[in-house]
Amino acid sequence: MSNTEIIDILELTAKLMELHDGDAFKIKSFQTAAFNLDKTSEDLTKLSFPELIKLPGVGKAVAGKVLQIVETGRLQDLDDLLAQTPEGVLQMFRIKGIGAKKIRMLWRELGIDTIRDLRLACESGEIAKIKGFGEKTQQAILDSLVFLENQTGKLRMDKAEALANMLLDVFEKEFSRVEITGQVRQKAEEVETVQFVVSTANPVAAFAFLNSLSYLEQNVIESTPFVWRGQASGYEVMLEIVTAAPGQFESQLFIHSAAEKHLATTGSTGWTLLQTSMAFPAEAEEAVYQRAGLPYVVPEMREGNHEFVWSQNHNPNDLVTWDALRGILHNHSTYSDGKHSLEQMATYCRDLGFQYFGIADHSQTASYAHGLEPYRIRQQHEEIDRLNEQFGGSFRILKGIESDILGDGSLDYDDEILASFDYVVASVHSNLSMTSEKATARLISAIQNPYTTILGHPTGRLLLARAGYPIDYKAVIDACAERGVVIEINASPWRLDIDWRWIQYAVSKGVMLSINPDAHEMAGFHDMHYGVGVARKGGLTKNMTFNALTLKEMETYLQSRRQRI
Numbered sequence: 001m002s003n004t005e006i007i008d009i010l011e012l013t014a015k016l017m018e019l020h021d022g023d024a025f026k027i028k029s030f031q032t033a034a035f036n037l038d039k040t041s042e043d044l045t046k047l048s049f050p051e052l053i054k055l056p057g058v059g060k061a062v063a064g065k066v067l068q069i070v071e072t073g074r075l076q077d078l079d080d081l082l083a084q085t086p087e088g089v090l091q092m093f094r095i096k097g098i099g100a101k102k103i104r105m106l107w108r109e110l111g112i113d114t115i116r117d118l119r120l121a122c123e124s125g126e127i128a129k130i131k132g133f134g135e136k137t138q139q140a141i142l143d144s145l146v147f148l149e150n151q152t153g154k155l156r157m158d159k160a161e162a163l164a165n166m167l168l169d170v171f172e173k174e175f176s177r178v179e180i181t182g183q184v185r186q187k188a189e190e191v192e193t194v195q196f197v198v199s200t201a202n203p204v205a206a207f208a209f210l211n212s213l214s215y216l217e218q219n220v221i222e223s224t225p226f227v228w229r230g231q232a233s234g235y236e237v238m239l240e241i242v243t244a245a246p247g248q249f250e251s252q253l254f255i256h257s258a259a260e261k262h263l264a265t266t267g268s269t270g271w272t273l274l275q276t277s278m279a280f281p282a283e284a285e286e287a288v289y290q291r292a293g294l295p296y297v298v299p300e301m302r303e304g305n306h307e308f309v310w311s312q313n314h315n316p317n318d319l320v321t322w323d324a325l326r327g328i329l330h331n332h333s334t335y336s337d338g339k340h341s342l343e344q345m346a347t348y349c350r351d352l353g354f355q356y357f358g359i360a361d362h363s364q365t366a367s368y369a370h371g372l373e374p375y376r377i378r379q380q381h382e383e384i385d386r387l388n389e390q391f392g393g394s395f396r397i398l399k400g401i402e403s404d405i406l407g408d409g410s411l412d413y414d415d416e417i418l419a420s421f422d423y424v425v426a427s428v429h430s431n432l433s434m435t436s437e438k439a440t441a442r443l444i445s446a447i448q449n450p451y452t453t454i455l456g457h458p459t460g461r462l463l464l465a466r467a468g469y470p471i472d473y474k475a476v477i478d479a480c481a482e483r484g485v486v487i488e489i490n491a492s493p494w495r496l497d498i499d500w501r502w503i504q505y506a507v508s509k510g511v512m513l514s515i516n517p518d519a520h521e522m523a524g525f526h527d528m529h530y531g532v533g534v535a536r537k538g539g540l541t542k543n544m545t546f547n548a549l550t551l552k553e554m555e556t557y558l559q560s561r562r563q564r565i
């Protein structure tokens with residue numbers, strides 16, 4: 001059992017206690033413990049009772065609950081609460097903008113206990129009339145319901161990739177050739193179908209093998225004699241396994257790794273890629289492009305957008321890779337809401353082979369995340385100077401900050417403090433519901449601040465959970481171009497923000513992009529894998545990737561930028 005799973009149980013218990021009007025003190029103790037346990041780097045399953053109560057915010061009662069969860073995998077309090085909570089009421093916790101108190105009111109006072117009834121009540125305007133709700137909340141509930149409805153059956157990139165890799169291990173033992181295809185191979189940020197092509201001369205036997213796996217369930221109606229469709233237990237996402245005769249494998253692999261529009265592209269021979277691949281089904285992808293008289297395109301870019309225009313000036317080797325990255329910017333430490341210390345984070349970064357580590361803890365307004373007051377910044381800078389001396393010349397910690405963009409677009413410190421950093425990531429974390437005009441003006445104002453180096457997660461979106469605030473992408477990118485501000489590709493699989501569809505426009509304006517993991521712990525650095533995936537999908541080249549600059553280049557860049565202020 002992981003820390004996250006334990007914390008999720010505590011959090012859900014607190015929510016349900018609140019829903020059932022439980023004891024306020026007990027609720028608070030669960031919430032405080034969950035909040036604090038989320039920050040610990042200890043493995044909770046390994047701690048004894050005395051060790052647990054030494055952790056900040058963990059009292060004796062909650063420590064006992066944690067032990068119960070670790071030992072039994074469940075919590076009696078939660079089981080009791082769940083037994084008293086209708087399924088539909090439980091689902092209401094997924095709706096943004098209403099918490100336990102409002103849900104209790106909907107349920108207890110209006111008798112609404114299904115999502116469907118809630119939607120009808122919103123549509124008829126009843127919800128707006130309830131005291132404490134109003135038109136705005138009613139609309140927010142409706143928006144959230146529509147959003148949730150669109151999400152069912154989708155997986156974030158990281159989860160889809162994990163599922164695909166797990167199945168790949170199993171399939172590789174059975175089939176002479178297997179490849180992950182479709183959206184996972186093409187690095188889609190949200191995946192509806194996890195797809196494979198397997199090589200087999202006997203589809204019936206292949207289906208029998210798949211159906212012998214207890215965790216796979218075939219959807220017979222959706223399947224065809226050659227394509228197994230169904231689900232893996234615990235996942236709503238569609239699972240599709242295409243069987244290909246050995247001589248057809250290459251062709252099936254190619255056809256299932258490209259958008260239709262891409263396959264319809266005609267080469268110098270007058271044949272489309274699809275026609276070429278079908279006519280020469282045993283030829284590998286590179287050979288198909290060559291035969292069709294078209295430049296080779298990597299799977300992640302085969303979207304039918306502008307990949308062949310891109311190919312006129314670039315080749316696949318120009319695309320950014322993990323190995324091309326030289327440093328990691330935008331990270332957090334225990335100074336704000338990170339799990340690991342500055343030294344741990346920096347040392348791990350160096351051990352991964354990078355040349356610099358940029359710390360960008362939260363700024364003072366972000367009090368929920370222990371944002372840094374000026375005296376904490378001074379402490380951090382002293383520690384960085386000390387550590388940099390130990391590291392010597394080959395590795396460096398850069399002094400950054402993730403400064404909140406306040407409601408009016410200003411940054412969160414005065415100029416004197418802003419001037420003490422090597423670089424500033426400017427991000428919005430509060431007042432997220434804005435019109436496009438307001439959000440765009442707020443971002444542009446922050447971009448125009450001479451101290452802003454990087455625009456952080458431009459829309460604030462959380463994939464499959466929260467749509468970002470709407471922005472005028474062109475206006476924001478144009479402002480970055482004018483001010484020489486770098487745009488972040490936030491590599492957290494939750495965000496992947498800026499959207500890869502805007503990378504080419506940014507690059508065409510001369511704007512560089514920085515692949516930032518927004519790591520809150522050492523393992524978080526590895527999220528750059530997803531950032532690199534979507535960056536390549538958007539056609540980002542090494543020479544337009546900000547953190548592909550070497551330490552020396554980065555230092556020169558940051559110095560010359562400061563001199564212009």
Ligand SMILES: [Zn+2]
Nearest residue numbers: 402427456457
């Ligand atoms: Zn942030």
Ligand SMILES: [Zn+2]
Nearest residue numbers: 330332402518
């Ligand atoms: Zn951050």
